Amino acid sequence: MSxxxxxxxxxxxxxxxxETLSAAGAVAKVSGMPLNAVYxxxxxxxxxxxxxxxxxxxxxxxxxxDLTHFTPDAYVPIVVGLAHELDAKVIxxxxxxxxxxxxxxxxxxxxxxLAQDCTAVAWDGALTATKPLYAGKVVxxxxxxxxxxxxxxxPNVVRVERDDSPPPAVVxxxxxxxxxxxxxxxxxxxxxxxxxxxxAKIVVSGGRGIGGPxxxxxxxxxxxxLGAALGASRAAVDAGWIAHPHQVGQTGKVVSPxxxxxxxxxxxxxxxxxxxxxxLIVAINKDPDAPIFKICDYGIVGDMFEIVPALNEEFRxxxxx
Numbered sequence: 001m002s003x004x005x006x007x008x009x010x011x012x013x014x015x016x017x018x019e020t021l022s023a024a025g026a027v028a029k030v031s032g033m034p035l036n037a038v039y040x041x042x043x044x045x046x047x048x049x050x051x052x053x054x055x056x057x058x059x060x061x062x063x064x065x066d067l068t069h070f071t072p073d074a075y076v077p078i079v080v081g082l083a084h085e086l087d088a089k090v091i092x093x094x095x096x097x098x099x100x101x102x103x104x105x106x107x108x109x110x111x112x113x114l115a116q117d118c119t120a121v122a123w124d125g126a127l128t129a130t131k132p133l134y135a136g137k138v139v140x141x142x143x144x145x146x147x148x149x150x151x152x153x154x155p156n157v158v159r160v161e162r163d164d165s166p167p168p169a170v171v172x173x174x175x176x177x178x179x180x181x182x183x184x185x186x187x188x189x190x191x192x193x194x195x196x197x198x199x200a201k202i203v204v205s206g207g208r209g210i211g212g213p214x215x216x217x218x219x220x221x222x223x224x225x226l227g228a229a230l231g232a233s234r235a236a237v238d239a240g241w242i243a244h245p246h247q248v249g250q251t252g253k254v255v256s257p258x259x260x261x262x263x264x265x266x267x268x269x270x271x272x273x274x275x276x277x278x279x280l281i282v283a284i285n286k287d288p289d290a291p292i293f294k295i296c297d298y299g300i301v302g303d304m305f306e307i308v309p310a311l312n313e314e315f316r317x318x319x320x321x
Contacts, residue, residue, distance in 0.1 A: 002086045002087060003034070003035045004083055004091045005021050005024040005035065005036070005056070005091075006038055006079065006094070008093070008094050008096060008098060010098075011068075016094040016199060017094070020153055021037065022162075023092060023158045024037075024090070025054040026122070027090060029055065034057050037059045038059070038078065039061045040067050041067055041068060042067060052165065052168075053162025054162060055165045056165075056168040061171065064175035066180060070098045072105050073179070074178060077178055080106055083110065090123075091150045091151075093153075094152060094155060095152035096199065104116070113144045113150065115150070115151040117152060119157045119158075120153075120158070121151050130142075136277065154256055155198055156200075156256040195223070197246065197255060201228075202228035202229070202257055202258060203230075203260050203261070204228045204263065205230070205231030205260070206230075206233070206263045207232070207264045207265030208235040209286065209304060210263065210264045212241060218309065219308065221309075222311065222315070225316055225319065231253075232247055232248065233247070233249065233271050249274035254273070254277075255275055256278060259281075260278035262292050263285075263304045267285075267291040267293070267294075267296075276295055280298075281298075282297065282298045282300070283296035285300075286303060286304075
Protein backbone atom coordinates (compact mmCIF):
# COMPACT_ATOMS: atom_id res chain seq x y z
CA MET A 1 0.00 0.00 0.00
CA SER A 2 1.23 3.49 -0.81
CA UNK A 3 0.35 7.07 -1.66
CA UNK A 4 0.99 8.42 -5.15
CA UNK A 5 1.41 12.15 -5.91
CA UNK A 6 1.25 13.42 -9.48
CA UNK A 7 3.93 16.00 -10.30
CA UNK A 8 2.72 18.40 -12.95
CA UNK A 9 5.15 20.08 -15.31
CA UNK A 10 5.06 22.53 -18.15
CA UNK A 11 8.73 22.60 -19.01
CA UNK A 12 9.51 22.79 -15.30
CA UNK A 13 7.74 21.70 -12.16
CA UNK A 14 4.69 23.85 -11.40
CA UNK A 15 4.46 25.56 -7.97
CA UNK A 16 1.33 23.51 -7.22
CA UNK A 17 3.53 20.38 -7.15
CA UNK A 18 4.92 21.37 -3.75
CA GLU A 19 1.43 21.95 -2.38
CA THR A 20 0.35 18.50 -3.56
CA LEU A 21 3.44 16.90 -2.03
CA SER A 22 2.92 18.76 1.25
CA ALA A 23 -0.67 17.49 1.51
CA ALA A 24 0.37 13.98 0.47
CA GLY A 25 3.22 14.00 2.99
CA ALA A 26 0.83 14.88 5.81
CA VAL A 27 -1.46 11.98 4.83
CA ALA A 28 1.56 9.65 4.63
CA LYS A 29 2.67 10.53 8.18
CA VAL A 30 -0.75 9.82 9.66
CA SER A 31 -1.49 6.71 7.61
CA GLY A 32 1.99 5.19 7.82
CA MET A 33 1.98 4.50 4.08
CA PRO A 34 5.05 5.39 1.97
CA LEU A 35 4.79 8.34 -0.38
CA ASN A 36 5.82 8.01 -4.03
CA ALA A 37 5.48 10.42 -6.93
CA VAL A 38 5.20 10.22 -10.69
CA TYR A 39 6.77 12.67 -13.14
CA UNK A 40 5.87 12.60 -16.84
CA UNK A 41 7.81 14.89 -19.15
CA UNK A 42 11.07 15.43 -20.97
CA UNK A 43 13.55 16.07 -18.16
CA UNK A 44 13.21 16.18 -14.38
CA UNK A 45 16.91 16.91 -13.93
CA UNK A 46 17.91 19.23 -11.10
CA UNK A 47 14.26 19.78 -10.15
CA UNK A 48 14.46 16.48 -8.26
CA UNK A 49 16.48 18.22 -5.52
CA UNK A 50 13.59 20.64 -4.92
CA UNK A 51 11.41 17.70 -3.85
CA UNK A 52 13.28 17.26 -0.56
CA UNK A 53 11.44 17.78 2.70
CA UNK A 54 8.14 16.08 1.92
CA UNK A 55 8.96 12.51 2.88
CA UNK A 56 8.65 11.10 -0.64
CA UNK A 57 10.76 7.98 -1.08
CA UNK A 58 10.76 7.56 -4.87
CA UNK A 59 9.92 9.56 -7.98
CA UNK A 60 9.13 7.46 -11.03
CA UNK A 61 10.26 9.63 -13.93
CA UNK A 62 8.81 8.76 -17.34
CA UNK A 63 10.91 10.83 -19.70
CA UNK A 64 10.71 11.09 -23.47
CA UNK A 65 10.37 13.91 -25.99
CA ASP A 66 6.89 12.59 -26.86
CA LEU A 67 5.87 13.15 -23.23
CA THR A 68 6.84 16.82 -23.08
CA HIS A 69 3.25 17.99 -23.50
CA PHE A 70 0.17 16.52 -21.88
CA THR A 71 -1.82 14.03 -23.90
CA PRO A 72 -4.31 11.59 -22.32
CA ASP A 73 -3.15 8.78 -24.62
CA ALA A 74 0.22 8.71 -22.87
CA TYR A 75 -0.28 10.17 -19.41
CA VAL A 76 -3.38 8.23 -18.32
CA PRO A 77 -1.99 4.70 -18.93
CA ILE A 78 1.23 5.65 -17.13
CA VAL A 79 -0.55 6.79 -13.96
CA VAL A 80 -3.01 3.88 -14.04
CA GLY A 81 -0.23 1.33 -14.51
CA LEU A 82 1.88 2.82 -11.73
CA ALA A 83 -1.10 2.93 -9.38
CA HIS A 84 -1.55 -0.82 -9.86
CA GLU A 85 2.18 -1.51 -9.56
CA LEU A 86 2.55 0.40 -6.29
CA ASP A 87 -0.82 -0.69 -4.86
CA ALA A 88 -1.72 2.97 -4.40
CA LYS A 89 -4.48 3.58 -1.86
CA VAL A 90 -4.43 7.36 -2.30
CA ILE A 91 -3.68 9.38 -5.46
CA UNK A 92 -3.39 13.16 -5.23
CA UNK A 93 -3.00 15.71 -8.02
CA UNK A 94 -3.45 19.42 -8.65
CA UNK A 95 -6.76 20.99 -9.66
CA UNK A 96 -5.23 22.78 -12.64
CA UNK A 97 -6.71 22.58 -16.13
CA UNK A 98 -4.42 19.65 -16.95
CA UNK A 99 -4.57 18.04 -13.52
CA UNK A 100 -8.36 17.85 -13.44
CA UNK A 101 -8.55 16.26 -16.89
CA UNK A 102 -5.79 13.76 -16.11
CA UNK A 103 -7.19 12.72 -12.73
CA UNK A 104 -10.75 12.42 -14.07
CA UNK A 105 -9.54 10.09 -16.81
CA UNK A 106 -7.44 8.04 -14.37
CA UNK A 107 -10.37 7.73 -11.95
CA UNK A 108 -12.58 6.59 -14.81
CA UNK A 109 -10.08 3.91 -15.84
CA UNK A 110 -9.71 2.71 -12.25
CA UNK A 111 -13.43 2.93 -11.53
CA UNK A 112 -12.93 4.90 -8.30
CA UNK A 113 -14.21 8.04 -6.61
CA LEU A 114 -12.59 11.41 -7.30
CA ALA A 115 -13.01 14.65 -5.37
CA GLN A 116 -12.03 17.56 -7.60
CA ASP A 117 -10.92 21.06 -6.59
CA CYS A 118 -10.53 20.36 -2.87
CA THR A 119 -9.16 22.83 -0.36
CA ALA A 120 -7.84 20.21 2.10
CA VAL A 121 -7.35 16.47 2.54
CA ALA A 122 -6.71 14.35 5.62
CA TRP A 123 -6.60 10.73 6.78
CA ASP A 124 -8.69 9.01 9.47
CA GLY A 125 -8.61 5.44 8.24
CA ALA A 126 -9.75 6.66 4.81
CA LEU A 127 -9.10 9.76 2.75
CA THR A 128 -11.28 12.72 3.67
CA ALA A 129 -11.55 15.83 1.53
CA THR A 130 -12.89 19.35 2.05
CA LYS A 131 -14.63 20.74 -1.02
CA PRO A 132 -16.57 24.01 -1.48
CA LEU A 133 -19.96 23.63 -3.20
CA TYR A 134 -22.67 25.97 -4.48
CA ALA A 135 -20.34 28.86 -5.20
CA GLY A 136 -18.68 28.47 -1.82
CA LYS A 137 -21.91 28.73 0.19
CA VAL A 138 -21.52 25.15 1.42
CA VAL A 139 -18.36 23.31 2.43
CA UNK A 140 -18.64 19.54 2.08
CA UNK A 141 -16.60 17.11 4.15
CA UNK A 142 -16.26 14.03 1.97
CA UNK A 143 -15.02 10.55 2.87
CA UNK A 144 -13.65 8.48 -0.01
CA UNK A 145 -13.98 4.78 0.75
CA UNK A 146 -12.89 3.33 -2.59
CA UNK A 147 -9.27 2.40 -3.23
CA UNK A 148 -7.43 4.17 -4.54
CA UNK A 149 -9.12 7.30 -3.24
CA UNK A 150 -8.40 10.25 -5.52
CA UNK A 151 -8.49 14.01 -5.03
CA UNK A 152 -7.18 17.14 -6.70
CA UNK A 153 -6.18 20.18 -4.67
CA UNK A 154 -6.97 23.75 -5.62
CA PRO A 155 -3.75 25.74 -6.21
CA ASN A 156 -2.69 28.19 -3.49
CA VAL A 157 -4.81 26.71 -0.68
CA VAL A 158 -2.38 24.23 0.88
CA ARG A 159 0.46 25.59 2.99
CA VAL A 160 3.79 24.15 1.87
CA GLU A 161 5.57 22.60 4.85
CA ARG A 162 8.89 20.77 4.66
CA ASP A 163 10.87 18.66 7.10
CA ASP A 164 14.47 17.45 7.01
CA SER A 165 13.80 14.40 4.82
CA PRO A 166 16.14 13.97 1.83
CA PRO A 167 15.20 14.22 -1.86
CA PRO A 168 13.46 11.13 -3.19
CA ALA A 169 15.31 8.56 -5.25
CA VAL A 170 14.63 8.92 -8.97
CA VAL A 171 13.75 5.81 -10.96
CA UNK A 172 14.15 6.57 -14.65
CA UNK A 173 11.61 5.10 -17.04
CA UNK A 174 11.09 5.82 -20.70
CA UNK A 175 7.87 6.05 -22.67
CA UNK A 176 5.85 2.85 -22.32
CA UNK A 177 4.79 0.83 -25.35
CA UNK A 178 1.62 2.73 -26.15
CA UNK A 179 0.09 4.05 -29.35
CA UNK A 180 -0.33 7.82 -29.38
CA UNK A 181 -3.45 8.73 -31.32
CA UNK A 182 -2.60 12.41 -30.89
CA UNK A 183 0.86 13.91 -31.25
CA UNK A 184 1.44 17.57 -30.35
CA UNK A 185 3.66 19.16 -32.97
CA UNK A 186 3.72 22.73 -31.72
CA UNK A 187 2.60 24.74 -28.71
CA UNK A 188 1.78 28.44 -28.82
CA UNK A 189 2.88 29.82 -25.47
CA UNK A 190 1.32 32.76 -23.69
CA UNK A 191 3.10 36.07 -23.92
CA UNK A 192 6.32 36.27 -21.96
CA UNK A 193 5.69 37.17 -18.35
CA UNK A 194 2.06 36.05 -18.40
CA UNK A 195 1.00 34.36 -15.17
CA UNK A 196 -1.51 31.48 -15.11
CA UNK A 197 -4.65 32.85 -13.47
CA UNK A 198 -5.60 29.93 -11.23
CA UNK A 199 -2.04 29.48 -9.97
CA ALA A 200 -1.12 33.13 -9.42
CA LYS A 201 -0.16 34.41 -5.98
CA ILE A 202 -1.50 37.86 -6.90
CA VAL A 203 -4.47 38.61 -9.18
CA VAL A 204 -5.50 42.04 -10.44
CA SER A 205 -9.01 42.03 -11.94
CA GLY A 206 -11.05 44.62 -13.77
CA GLY A 207 -14.79 44.97 -14.27
CA ARG A 208 -17.24 47.22 -16.02
CA GLY A 209 -15.70 50.14 -14.17
CA ILE A 210 -12.60 50.11 -16.38
CA GLY A 211 -14.74 51.75 -19.05
CA GLY A 212 -13.54 49.82 -22.11
CA PRO A 213 -10.91 47.46 -23.53
CA UNK A 214 -8.54 50.34 -24.25
CA UNK A 215 -7.94 50.72 -20.50
CA UNK A 216 -6.59 47.23 -19.75
CA UNK A 217 -2.97 48.51 -19.99
CA UNK A 218 -3.56 50.41 -16.72
CA UNK A 219 -4.16 47.12 -14.92
CA UNK A 220 -1.61 45.17 -16.95
CA UNK A 221 1.07 47.62 -15.87
CA UNK A 222 0.22 46.88 -12.23
CA UNK A 223 0.32 43.15 -13.02
CA UNK A 224 3.78 43.53 -14.54
CA UNK A 225 5.04 45.32 -11.44
CA LEU A 226 3.64 42.77 -9.00
CA GLY A 227 4.14 39.63 -11.09
CA ALA A 228 0.37 39.21 -11.02
CA ALA A 229 -2.19 37.58 -13.28
CA LEU A 230 -4.84 39.66 -15.04
CA GLY A 231 -8.44 38.73 -14.28
CA ALA A 232 -11.84 40.10 -15.21
CA SER A 233 -15.47 40.07 -14.18
CA ARG A 234 -18.18 38.48 -16.31
CA ALA A 235 -19.46 41.93 -17.25
CA ALA A 236 -16.12 42.80 -18.85
CA VAL A 237 -15.97 39.46 -20.66
CA ASP A 238 -19.58 39.65 -21.88
CA ALA A 239 -18.89 43.13 -23.22
CA GLY A 240 -16.14 41.66 -25.38
CA TRP A 241 -13.40 43.65 -23.65
CA ILE A 242 -11.29 40.59 -22.81
CA ALA A 243 -11.25 36.86 -23.54
CA HIS A 244 -13.14 34.36 -21.38
CA PRO A 245 -9.99 32.63 -19.97
CA HIS A 246 -9.50 35.77 -17.84
CA GLN A 247 -12.96 35.53 -16.24
CA VAL A 248 -13.14 35.03 -12.49
CA GLY A 249 -16.40 33.91 -10.96
CA GLN A 250 -19.08 31.27 -10.86
CA THR A 251 -19.05 30.82 -14.66
CA GLY A 252 -15.32 31.49 -14.94
CA LYS A 253 -12.30 30.42 -12.94
CA VAL A 254 -11.99 30.03 -9.19
CA VAL A 255 -8.82 31.61 -7.80
CA SER A 256 -7.29 31.54 -4.31
CA PRO A 257 -4.36 33.97 -4.47
CA UNK A 258 -2.54 35.55 -1.57
CA UNK A 259 -3.77 38.95 -2.79
CA UNK A 260 -6.78 39.79 -4.99
CA UNK A 261 -7.14 43.38 -6.22
CA UNK A 262 -10.60 44.15 -7.65
CA UNK A 263 -10.70 47.29 -9.78
CA UNK A 264 -14.04 48.67 -10.92
CA UNK A 265 -15.84 45.46 -9.92
CA UNK A 266 -19.11 45.76 -8.03
CA UNK A 267 -18.73 42.32 -6.46
CA UNK A 268 -21.92 40.46 -7.30
CA UNK A 269 -22.29 37.08 -5.61
CA UNK A 270 -21.39 35.32 -8.87
CA UNK A 271 -18.00 37.08 -8.91
CA UNK A 272 -17.43 36.50 -5.20
CA UNK A 273 -17.82 32.77 -5.84
CA UNK A 274 -14.60 32.85 -7.80
CA UNK A 275 -12.37 34.90 -5.48
CA UNK A 276 -13.72 35.04 -1.93
CA UNK A 277 -11.16 32.46 -0.74
CA UNK A 278 -8.29 34.87 -1.49
CA UNK A 279 -6.21 35.50 1.63
CA LEU A 280 -6.31 39.29 1.20
CA ILE A 281 -8.87 41.22 -0.87
CA VAL A 282 -8.39 44.84 -1.96
CA ALA A 283 -11.31 46.64 -3.61
CA ILE A 284 -11.18 49.87 -5.62
CA ASN A 285 -14.53 51.31 -6.68
CA LYS A 286 -16.23 54.70 -6.99
CA ASP A 287 -19.45 53.35 -5.48
CA PRO A 288 -19.16 53.20 -1.66
CA ASP A 289 -22.17 50.85 -1.57
CA ALA A 290 -20.66 48.25 -3.93
CA PRO A 291 -21.08 44.71 -2.52
CA ILE A 292 -17.34 44.08 -2.90
CA PHE A 293 -16.70 46.34 0.09
CA LYS A 294 -18.57 43.91 2.37
CA ILE A 295 -16.02 41.15 1.85
CA CYS A 296 -12.78 43.04 1.23
CA ASP A 297 -9.96 43.51 3.73
CA TYR A 298 -9.04 46.93 2.34
CA GLY A 299 -11.44 49.15 0.44
CA ILE A 300 -10.58 52.30 -1.50
CA VAL A 301 -13.45 54.51 -2.67
CA GLY A 302 -12.38 56.57 -5.64
CA ASP A 303 -11.42 56.70 -9.31
CA MET A 304 -9.35 53.65 -10.23
CA PHE A 305 -7.61 55.64 -12.97
CA GLU A 306 -6.11 57.82 -10.27
CA ILE A 307 -5.63 55.14 -7.61
CA VAL A 308 -4.14 52.29 -9.66
CA PRO A 309 -1.33 54.39 -11.23
CA ALA A 310 -0.52 55.82 -7.81
CA LEU A 311 -0.36 52.33 -6.30
CA ASN A 312 1.73 51.12 -9.22
CA GLU A 313 4.22 53.95 -8.75
CA GLU A 314 4.55 53.24 -5.04
CA PHE A 315 4.96 49.49 -5.61
CA ARG A 316 7.69 50.20 -8.16
CA UNK A 317 9.48 52.42 -5.65
CA UNK A 318 9.28 49.86 -2.86
CA UNK A 319 10.26 46.95 -5.13
CA UNK A 320 13.02 48.92 -6.79
CA UNK A 321 11.61 48.55 -10.29
